Amino acid sequence: MLAAGLLLVGCGDLTDDLNPSDKDQRPAVTAGSSGYMPGQLAPDFALQTSVAGEFQLSDYLSGGSQASDAVVLYFTMWCPICLAHSDHMYNEVIPQFRGRGSVVYALVDYVSGSVAVARAAETANGYAGSEFVTLVDAGQAVMDQFNAAMGTVVVIAPDATIVINEDYRNGEALTESLDGLLP
Amino acid sequence: MKAARFQALAAAMAALACSGQTWAASCCGGGSSTSLVLPKFSQAMIDVSVDYERYDGFWNSRGDWVADPPGADLKQYRLNLGYARRLAPRWQASVSLPYVWNQNQYTGFERNTHGVGDTKLSIWYEQFDKVACVWNVNRWEDLIPAIYWGGTLTVPTGTSPYDDVADNFDITGLGMYRLDANLLLDKTVYPWNATFSASYGTYLERPVNREYGNDVEPYDRQRGDRVNTLLSFGYTYFTDRMESLTATVGYAYLKERESTIDGVIDPTSGLRKQSLSATLAWATDDRDWVTKLTWSHAIDQDGWGRNFPTTDIISVGVSHVLR
Numbered sequence: 001m002l003a004a005g006l007l008l009v010g011c012g013d014l015t016d017d018l019n020p021s022d023k024d025q026r027p028a029v030t031a032g033s034s035g036y037m038p039g040q041l042a043p044d045f046a047l048q049t050s051v052a053g054e055f056q057l058s059d060y061l062s063g064g065s066q067a068s069d070a071v072v073l074y075f076t077m078w079c080p081i082c083l084a085h086s087d088h089m090y091n092e093v094i095p096q097f098r099g100r101g102s103v104v105y106a107l108v109d110y111v112s113g114s115v116a117v118a119r120a121a122e123t124a125n126g127y128a129g130s131e132f133v134t135l136v137d138a139g140q141a142v143m144d145q146f147n148a149a150m151g152t153v154v155v156i157a158p159d160a161t162i163v164i165n166e167d168y169r170n171g172e173a174l175t176e177s178l179d180g181l182l183p
Numbered sequence: 184m185k186a187a188r189f190q191a192l193a194a195a196m197a198a199l200a201c202s203g204q205t206w207a208a209s210c211c212g213g214g215s216s217t218s219l220v221l222p223k224f225s226q227a228m229i230d231v232s233v234d235y236e237r238y239d240g241f242w243n244s245r246g247d248w249v250a251d252p253p254g255a256d257l258k259q260y261r262l263n264l265g266y267a268r269r270l271a272p273r274w275q276a277s278v279s280l281p282y283v284w285n286q287n288q289y290t291g292f293e294r295n296t297h298g299v300g301d302t303k304l305s306i307w308y309e310q311f312d313k314v315a316c317v318w319n320v321n322r323w324e325d326l327i328p329a330i331y332w333g334g335t336l337t338v339p340t341g342t343s344p345y346d347d348v349a350d351n352f353d354i355t356g357l358g359m360y361r362l363d364a365n366l367l368l369d370k371t372v373y374p375w376n377a378t379f380s381a382s383y384g385t386y387l388e389r390p391v392n393r394e395y396g397n398d399v400e401p402y403d404r405q406r407g408d409r410v411n412t413l414l415s416f417g418y419t420y421f422t423d424r425m426e427s428l429t430a431t432v433g434y435a436y437l438k439e440r441e442s443t444i445d446g447v448i449d450p451t452s453g454l455r456k457q458s459l460s461a462t463l464a465w466a467t468d469d470r471d472w473v474t475k476l477t478w479s480h481a482i483d484q485d486g487w488g489r490n491f492p493t494t495d496i497i498s499v500g501v502s503h504v505l506r
Contacts, residue, residue: 016346017339017358022390025398037397077289077351078252080241080490084451087244092450112252113291121252125243138291149350149395167344167394170449 036146041160045142050109050119050134060104062158069101070181073135073154074168075143077111078121081151085168086125086132089153093171093178094131100182108148110137157181219267219277220307220331220367222470223314225504230265230279232475232500239495242488244451254290257492259283261300263500273309278302283341283355294352300341301356305365307333316371326370333365335382345391359406360387376417376431384409388443407440407453415460424468431462435479455489456481473502 029039036042046056060068074089076082086107097103107127112118118136122128137143146154146165155163155177163177221228238257240250251257260283267277281300287293310330317325341356342348363384370377388405392398415433422428435458442452460479466472479496481488 016393017341017343017356017389020345020358020389021392022401022403023392024401025392026400027398080243080454080492081451083241083249084244084490088451111255111289111292113289117253117290124250124252140292147397149344151351152395166397166399168451169444170447170451172444172447 036148036162036165038162038165040162042154042156042162043145044160045145047108047135047137047142048115050115050122050136052115055106055133055135057156057160061156061160067158068104069158069183070163070178071104071106071156072174072178073106073108073142073146073148073152073156075108075110075146075148075150075152075154077150078109078125079150083125085151085153085171086127088171089168089174090127090130090132093175096175097178097182103178103182105132107132107134108137108142109134110140110143110148112136113138155181219265219279219305219502220333221267221269221275221277222504223309225506226269227505228265228267228277228502229505230263230267230500230502232263232265232498234259234261234263234281234496234498236261236494236496238492240483241492242455242485242490244490246455246487246489247485248483248487248493252289254288256286256288258286260286270306272312275307275309277305277307279305280340281355285352285355287352294350296353296355298342298353298355302338302340303335304338305333305335307331307365307367315369316373318373320372325372328368328370331365331367331369333363333367333382335361335363335365335384337361337363337384344395345389345393347393348396350395357406359389359404361385361406361409362387363409363411374419374421376419376429378415378417378431378433379413381410381412384411402445404442404444406442409437409439411438412436415462417462426468427464427466427470429462429464429466431460431464433460433462434458435460453489454491456491457487458482471504471506473504475500475502 029037034041034043044058049055059065060071074086109118112121115136118134122134151167153168153174154165157163164173219230236259240248243249262282263279265279267275269275280302283300284297286295315327315329339356339358342353343356343358345358361384363382365382367380385408386406388403390401391404392401413433413435415431417429417431419427419429437456439454442449458479458481460477462477464473464475477498481493483493
């Protein structure tokens with residue numbers, strides 16, 4: 001019955017989970033190329049914030065009007081896992097780096113679709129007025145640009161190089177990358 | 184003749200009490216299915232059910248209940264196919280396979296996906312040969328419950344975050360093998376019934392080299408051990424034709440410890456959920472057909488869960504016993 005069921009639904013890509021691989025399959029990256037993978041340069045983007053301001057990535061990179069030492073993007077849909085991650089970032093990671101340069105911590109809301117709804121979600125989850133800026137990715141263009149999903153964290157260096165782009169997991173990679181970037 | 188009739192009825196009631204035990208599975212991705220327990224003196228059983236699960240907020244990592252974003256409408260439908268077969272007088276095995284449909288709608292986003300869920304393979308051992316259901320308690324032995332010992336292997340046939348998926352909305356399974364040890368105690372003194380079930384599950388560690396379609400530096404992930412318990416009480420009404428209608432209320436508790444990543448605890452993981460359920464089951468006079476309707480409700484209040492969605496689940500199913 002099991003075999004028949006699987007055949008019926010044409011599920012041909014089961015081995016990823018049934019026999020998972022530990023091979024490193026990351027493709028080689030050309031330094032200086034534009035893209036979403038670590039080692040590549042993040043393309044510039046502009047999004048509205050939840051308080052109706054505008055966030056332009058290049059403004060926070062080297063040469064920008066508000067140049068910072070790192071930009072952290074976290075992609076949220078305001079779900080339990082998302083909140084567990086962003087709470088952990090807020091309570092455990094951010095405090096470690098206060099006083100060490102300047103970091104932009106941004107929650108990228110890719111489900112709300114409007115400034116008003118994103119603001120409501122941000123407020124309901126206790127982040128209004130916090131160190132996070134919430135970006136409204138209404139068309140999911142930035143999500144697609146970084147090939148992101150729920151829980152993806154991206155760290156961008158001042159020269160636009162992507163340092164990490166992966167699931168947040170336990171925040172260790174974020175902590176290590178900020179430790180390497182900040183003075 | 185009367186004794187035989189009572190014996191058949193007792194067997195049928197055992198079927199009714201035992202066949203509907205459910206162990207709820209995860210969300211944020213993964214689906215649920217039914218562990219089937221075959222009635223005594225029967226050879227096989229087919230079980231088909233449909234679940235409708237509606238998401239209504241969640242408990243955050245502090246255990247506070249939080250509403251979903253405004254305009255969110257999140258649902259999951261599951262078609263569960265199950266088959267149980269007797270291997271020996273006290274041994275039985277079963278398999279259940281869900282097919283999952285995800286419907287996620289936000290104010291700025293809508294996504295509908297579907298796929299196979301995780302498969303469960305179970306084996307059960309019955310402690311006693313005799314039927315433990317009685318009409319009257321005349322001696323202390325009459326209080327001994329039916330005891331079933333079981334083992335369940337969850338096979339990650341569903342779509343997980345580690346498959347080649349676009350995003351989390353494609354997920355229909357957890358991507359991990361899990362071994363559960365199960366205990367089921369059931370006592371019926373007609374027309375009353377009480378059931379307690381418990382399972383303790385351990386996930387197998389697995390390597391991960393891809394997340395949501397992106398290749399990543401390989402690491403090992405293991406979800407935390409899982410405890411699942413259910414306590415239920417039921418009452419059965421018999422018609423003149425000996426058809427039966429059983430009403431059951433239950434309380435379920437689910438807890439999963441934190442995951443580890445390369446052996447290090449992930450403090451953002453782990454979950455807890457408490458829920459209440461009500462079931463109506465209608466059985467034919469020969470008890471070969473049982474139709475069930477279950478409503479499972481998670482309490483949307485602080486402290487009733489942690490790190491987990493709050494949902495209502497309505498299940499409609501039918502079981503057919505093959506003698």
